[in-house]
Each structure stands twice: as structure tokens, then as C-alpha cells.
Amino acid sequence: MRYITGGIALGAALVLGTLATTAQATAAPAQPSRSGGLYAQSELVLTVGHGDSRATSTIERAATLSCRPTATGSHPAPRAACAQLRAASGDFGKVTGVVSNRVCTKEWNPIVVTADGVWEGRRVSYTYTFANSCAMNDGKGLVFEF
């Protein structure tokens, strides 16, 4: 620093100060969002597709579902879907695992349902394969009814 004259030192100090301020401001953890805040978020995208796995299935329908602060989304019945998920404590296995008394054929014409996103702040990635659409009728619940 001993080679720097007053003017240059002042300029350099200003630049460094600006950089330091910028870095501090921009490298700080991101702020809680307008849509985040006080409650744990539940934001999901749901799909129904033909095929026997998530990777190979052809998506037929998809819908978004937000459960906080109000139930909304492109899902046709977000309130009912959110209520069912809350009753299942966000466990999609409880939705798709409903045991049916329905009489179904045993044909293998599989349908894959998926759920991705966040349930009450925790990452969700769920996949379930139904043998055919008859088998899906009970397990789709209200959540995959779209």
C-alpha cells in the first residue's frame, strides 16, 4: 500500500468497498420469499401416464397442486386433493395403497402416477404403477383424479 498515492488509494478503497458490499449483499443466503414465509410449503406436480415406469411412461395428464396457504392449482379439485393428502400426512403410499373390492381383469396395461415437489417443506418424489386403469380406480384417490 506504500506505493499508492492519496487519490489512487481513495479510488481503490471505493472500488474495494463497493465490491465487498456487493459480494456481501449478493452472496448472502437468499431471503424467504413472498410465497414462503411462515409456513412450510406444499407445492406439487402430479402426472398420470401410460407405461410401466416413470422413465419410460408417456405422460397423459398433468396437474399442479398447491396446498398452502389455500388449496389451488390446475388440479380440478385442489381442496379435496389437499384434504386427502393432509389426512394421509403427505404419504402418497396411503393414497395409492387403498385395497379395492372391485373386480378387475388381470391384464398388464400399466399406468404410472407420479408426484414431485414439496410437501410441508420436504422434497417429494413418488412413483406408483397400477396394473391397469381398473386397478387404478381406487388407488388414484382424489389426488390423482384429474
Place this chain on the structure above:
Amino acid sequence: MRYITGGIALGAALVLGTLATTAQATAAPAQPSRSGGLYAQSELVLTVGHGDSRATSTIERAATLSCRPTATGSHPAPRAACAQLRAASGDFGKVTGVVSNRVCTKEWNPIVVTADGVWEGRRVSYTYTFANSCAMNDGKGLVFEF
């Protein structure tokens, strides 16, 4: 069948007929939905979290984004986000890959952004890790601005 009398045979035929009809009706491929239909769907859930991978990051914010038939979702600016994705032909790498002239510190305080769901009928699962929030400022684009 030779042991079955007329009345039982009629009853059995009715039951079998009903079962066959039920099976045929319920095992048929699912119908196009109200929200599906004529256009390829674009339904997404986006997240921003702290950490260096999708699996280990802590989700800080999440938002849904639907781009058809109208831009909507819990995303604060769905129209702008959908427009940017359309301009990028749904390639999230074009959004996060914007090269910045910004001066950032080199600290490793990673932020992971994810996108899951469907873009124009095709399954999407995208993950990108920014070194810190400064590095994220350009790459978040309008899509991850929530």
C-alpha cells in the same frame, strides 16, 4: 356347463356379462382429461434450496407453474416465467446457463434449483447448482425468481 340348470345358467350369464362389461369399461385406457385435451401440457414445480445436490439440499422456496392454456400457478410472475421458458424451447439449461459479467466472490455456499413435471407433454427433471447466491442472480432468470 352341463350341470347348470336354466335358472342358474341365466344368473351366471348375467353375472359374467356384467363382469365382462365392467372389465372392458374400466380397463380401457384412461380418457383425456378436462385439463389435457388438444394441447401438450406444461405443468411444473420449481424449487430453490440450500445444499450442493437435489438429494441433500434443504428446500427454501417452491412454486408451481402452469403454462397452458394460460400462464398461472403459485409462481409470482407466471406469464414472464412461461415466456422465458418458451423462448428457451423448454431448455432449462438456457435459463441457468446465462453467463454473467457480475463480480462475485468464489465462496462455496451452493444453491440448488430444480424443475420437475411436464413441458409440452414431455417429462422434465432438471437440477442445477449455483456456487452461491451471487452466481445465481443471472442464472435464475425469471423462471427461478420467486
